[in-house]
Amino acid sequence: MMFRKRLNNLMLSWKSSGGFKQTLLEIVSRGSRNPMVALGASIIITMVALAILAPVLPIADPTLSAINVEERLLPPSGRHWFGTDNVGQDVFSRVIWGTRVSLTVASLAIFFSLIIGVMLGLTAGYFGGIADYIIAGTIDLFWTFPAFLLALAFAAALGSSLVNVILAISVSYWAGFGRLMRGQALTVRERQFIEASRALGAKSWRIMFTHVLPNCIAPLTVWASVGVADAITIESSLSFLGAGTPPSTPSWGNMLNLGMQYIGEAWWVVTFPGVILLITVLGFNLLGDGLRDVLDPRMKGMRR
Amino acid sequence: MADLISYIVRKLLLAIPVVLLATFIVFLMLHLTQGDPALALVPPRHTIADVEEVREKYGLNEPLYTQYGLFLWRLLHGDMGTSVSTFTSVSGLVFQKLPRTLELMAIGLTISYSIGIPLGVLSALRQNSVADRGVMVFTLVAYAMPSFWLGILLMLLFAVKLHWLPLGGAVGGFASIILPTVTLGLGNSALTTRMMRSSMLEVMRMDYITQLRSRGLPEREVIFKHGLKNAILPVITVIGLDIGWFVGGAVVVETIFSWPGIGRLVYESILRDDFPVVQGCILILAMFVVAGNLIADILYAIADPRVRLG
Amino acid sequence: MMPGRKPIIEIKGLRTQFILREGTVTALDGIDLTIYENESLGIVGETGCGKSMTAFSILRLVPSPGRITAGSIRFKGVELTKLTEDEMRSIRGRLISMIFQDPSTSLDPVFTIGSQLGEVISLHQSIYDEQVLSKKILEMLKFVKIAAPESVVKQYPHELSGGMKQRVMIALALSCNPSLLIADEPTTALDVTIQAQVLRLLKDLVKRVGSSMMLITHNLGIVAETCDRVCIMYAGRIVEEAETFELFGKPMHPYTKGLLTAFPKLGEQKEELSVIRGIVPNLMNPFPGCSFVDRCDFATDQCRRVRPKMAEVAPGHLVACHLYPSGGEKDNA
Numbered sequence: 001m002m003f004r005k006r007l008n009n010l011m012l013s014w015k016s017s018g019g020f021k022q023t024l025l026e027i028v029s030r031g032s033r034n035p036m037v038a039l040g041a042s043i044i045i046t047m048v049a050l051a052i053l054a055p056v057l058p059i060a061d062p063t064l065s066a067i068n069v070e071e072r073l074l075p076p077s078g079r080h081w082f083g084t085d086n087v088g089q090d091v092f093s094r095v096i097w098g099t100r101v102s103l104t105v106a107s108l109a110i111f112f113s114l115i116i117g118v119m120l121g122l123t124a125g126y127f128g129g130i131a132d133y134i135i136a137g138t139i140d141l142f143w144t145f146p147a148f149l150l151a152l153a154f155a156a157a158l159g160s161s162l163v164n165v166i167l168a169i170s171v172s173y174w175a176g177f178g179r180l181m182r183g184q185a186l187t188v189r190e191r192q193f194i195e196a197s198r199a200l201g202a203k204s205w206r207i208m209f210t211h212v213l214p215n216c217i218a219p220l221t222v223w224a225s226v227g228v229a230d231a232i233t234i235e236s237s238l239s240f241l242g243a244g245t246p247p248s249t250p251s252w253g254n255m256l257n258l259g260m261q262y263i264g265e266a267w268w269v270v271t272f273p274g275v276i277l278l279i280t281v282l283g284f285n286l287l288g289d290g291l292r293d294v295l296d297p298r299m300k301g302m303r304r
Numbered sequence: 305m306a307d308l309i310s311y312i313v314r315k316l317l318l319a320i321p322v323v324l325l326a327t328f329i330v331f332l333m334l335h336l337t338q339g340d341p342a343l344a345l346v347p348p349r350h351t352i353a354d355v356e357e358v359r360e361k362y363g364l365n366e367p368l369y370t371q372y373g374l375f376l377w378r379l380l381h382g383d384m385g386t387s388v389s390t391f392t393s394v395s396g397l398v399f400q401k402l403p404r405t406l407e408l409m410a411i412g413l414t415i416s417y418s419i420g421i422p423l424g425v426l427s428a429l430r431q432n433s434v435a436d437r438g439v440m441v442f443t444l445v446a447y448a449m450p451s452f453w454l455g456i457l458l459m460l461l462f463a464v465k466l467h468w469l470p471l472g473g474a475v476g477g478f479a480s481i482i483l484p485t486v487t488l489g490l491g492n493s494a495l496t497t498r499m500m501r502s503s504m505l506e507v508m509r510m511d512y513i514t515q516l517r518s519r520g521l522p523e524r525e526v527i528f529k530h531g532l533k534n535a536i537l538p539v540i541t542v543i544g545l546d547i548g549w550f551v552g553g554a555v556v557v558e559t560i561f562s563w564p565g566i567g568r569l570v571y572e573s574i575l576r577d578d579f580p581v582v583q584g585c586i587l588i589l590a591m592f593v594v595a596g597n598l599i600a601d602i603l604y605a606i607a608d609p610r611v612r613l614g
Numbered sequence: 615m616m617p618g619r620k621p622i623i624e625i626k627g628l629r630t631q632f633i634l635r636e637g638t639v640t641a642l643d644g645i646d647l648t649i650y651e652n653e654s655l656g657i658v659g660e661t662g663c664g665k666s667m668t669a670f671s672i673l674r675l676v677p678s679p680g681r682i683t684a685g686s687i688r689f690k691g692v693e694l695t696k697l698t699e700d701e702m703r704s705i706r707g708r709l710i711s712m713i714f715q716d717p718s719t720s721l722d723p724v725f726t727i728g729s730q731l732g733e734v735i736s737l738h739q740s741i742y743d744e745q746v747l748s749k750k751i752l753e754m755l756k757f758v759k760i761a762a763p764e765s766v767v768k769q770y771p772h773e774l775s776g777g778m779k780q781r782v783m784i785a786l787a788l789s790c791n792p793s794l795l796i797a798d799e800p801t802t803a804l805d806v807t808i809q810a811q812v813l814r815l816l817k818d819l820v821k822r823v824g825s826s827m828m829l830i831t832h833n834l835g836i837v838a839e840t841c842d843r844v845c846i847m848y849a850g851r852i853v854e855e856a857e858t859f860e861l862f863g864k865p866m867h868p869y870t871k872g873l874l875t876a877f878p879k880l881g882e883q884k885e886e887l888s889v890i891r892g893i894v895p896n897l898m899n900p901f902p903g904c905s906f907v908d909r910c911d912f913a914t915d916q917c918r919r920v921r922p923k924m925a926e927v928a929p930g931h932l933v934a935c936h937l938y939p940s941g942g943e944k945d946n947a
Binding site for chain 1: 321322325326329330332333334336444445447448449450451452453456457459460464465544545548549551552555556559560570571574575582586589590593594597
């Protein structure tokens, strides 16, 4: 009883506080009524939970110590829900551990992408002039390039490791965020209250953060969500090609790579990781699309 | 007509920086590798003398901008280096495999548009109906599905289980091209359908559509002669992005189906640490993307006269 | 009814509604309207009062989820609401045409002016010969006084100015000599300097072709210039109808009076712009009484309960207001 009342009061105060909190509240309340958002969010929460809880779940050990050649390539059964792979490891367990890899890589990659894009975009849009010219040009060039190809180039050059994959994706994907922020910064710059702020002596960075950024939370969330979906796809594609996560890591891409060789004998090795991959990517896409519908249907044009 | 020509020229000129950026990134790749860049350019079994030779030849002791200049110079002469595993010229290898990839992309694009455009139009005209919702679900799932997994699934179903189609390679004649192109085409059709649907929805809401009806035009003409022509324009621009998608997809699909194109070449070279070939492939693929965007821009200008001014 | 004049359009009890999830919006609530041969009827009212919806209803182009739910529309004796879609199509553009408000969005941007004109002409006049068609297209362009029609024929809509585009719209609408031309705010989107030109052209050409015109506008000045008779609409109902001079000289309905005084006249000294207080009522909850009741200075209890009927207070001058019950005229300053 008390809890509900306190929650209500908190929400009311957030509602009128403007800026971050208000937007966040709006997003959550309107979002939860949209079926796409609800479905997407449930999927994501499940996956994240699996990722976090993996070490404590009663599933087989995915590391090399569990190699048991006696049990290789067993079809799905009561003991091994998803069967075993070519070295006897339980596929179900590896798939769950795979969520850790994919989600970590994707979220970090998009996180860094976002930072790069936001910084560059804001600078370009807000300051204008020669900085804008150069940055906007760079954004356009990176934007037209397929991110996967760029990531492949970087990953192939840098070598196979988790850090390198994150780096490669971050550098390839930032252009979308850059474009978004630049556009927002440009529109806000025109507005009168910015002039007023400046007249009062506020520093540019302050203005950017307190005025421009809060307005962008909504589109940024949409793009970030879809970005994570894209990043997961890119990472698993890279891993599939052998240019992503190191071979010993239980990532979905790796599993599919290995599984390809046994496609004739063991269909389960390539199917289950793929299904989970599909569901996870779908979850993030649903969330992003649903949020976009909820927050601003006009944004539809921006998506590829 | 004149405005069209000037538009094309302008776009060609604008493409040059993009091409340069691509070459620069590819050039940088060499220096991002760990360790001595010269080592990436020599075969696994080499002597110290070989390494020195390479260092001289590619000017690896020179400052970066000189090296880049040399790189561009060699490129202009068609020299992309030598493969460290087959000892053949990289450009030779790449151009030999290029047509195979082009085949895949052309057919894949056709499949994608043949599915996407009708589905998108149907979906838009019957908005919120059962058919529309079905199409939306299809696009969501198809979009989320990574192209390599779709390929694996199709292979599993049609080649392994049903034995209808060959597992891969380009030798099976017509049959062997089906799975890779369908994989690419289906995956891309989700994008096309979405784009077509939203474009059509927007166009049908326009004033001139109602105006055309008020002139007594039959509904069929209003939709297909006027509505579709307007709605398809944004979809054409997306061809550029589509080509980018296809390029990435081709790499993966060719690997799965052992299709002897550039994509597969990239994969094998990564496996064999054949750095010059990887470089060459990425460069060619990048050129594809630039060319694709250019063609899309030009097509758009031909179709929509308003664009030629911009 | 005007004696001795043939009606082109007779609308009786027209009700057009939009059936939404939240409720039903009544855009037109029982409209009675007649347009005669060779006359220009002005329809005046605020945004949202149903003026455009009347036009769309006549042409049966009401956008879904809207529908005509009651009433009759007779065009030269033919009941339009009962025609099939094919039959309606042969009327649209040929016997009844319409000009929209914003010329920049009313023309298909990817077809040339010539091809759009040609499309309408060949459709309705069954002319397929290239030569004959081209001649007719050029004729029409000259008819609307477009200079250099030969080059305009090959141009695209975005290459023309607003005024020229509207002339093309007029050409399109008049190309098949319709009996009725509906012009929905034809000059609102144009530059003020062009407005007068286009209006004069419109008035002149309509007379030449021998059509009647239904001119929809919110601008009383245009009505005074161009129309023979005027209808005042409010919240989906017609509240007053008279010949133009009569209406301007002796407005009866409080709304009409409000409209006329709100327009400052040249040479008049005013301290404040007079306004009609209140806002337009919500069309989702149809009101039993007079829809103007909340904004009317003379409202009585009866006004709230009973909807006033149109009554003839002078020859050809009808008002729907309890101040003027049928058969009499009350003088309220």
